[in-house]
Amino acid sequence: MTDFSDSLSLSASALKAQTRRLRHLSENIANADTPGYRRKTVPFKAAFDEAGQSGRVEAGRVRLDRTEPERIYDPSHPLADATGHYAGSNVNLVIELADAREAQRSYEANLKMFEQARQMSKSLMDLLRR
DSSP: OHHHHHHHHHHHHHHHHHHHHHHHHHHHHHTTTSTTOOOEEOOEEEEOOTTSOOOEEEEOOOEEOOSOOOEEEOTTSTTOOTTSEEEOOOOOHHHHHHHHHHHHHHHHHHHHHHHHHHHHHHHHHHHHHO
């Protein structure tokens, strides 16, 4: 029965990591027009259990993208400097939407895997009851 619980644990860890990634991607998209906003990225890392086995994944610490923000010319903006420029955000909506689609598909795949393992476990329990 541990194989079923291991597969459920693996899927659940991936679901949790992708959920965190999607949350930060949506924050990036929402703040694409916020002056001075820096894009957030979430790296994944392997997680080890008590026996030292890997397979699970977890989201690492949130990092800020070091790409320079876009310089926008608008002398009437309250944040404009002496040259009339201010720092926009460094969020590229095309990249964010592509990353969001990738995270969503990965989430859906892990959810299917979770459901399959749960269904197999249920079927096994039904067979053992007979």
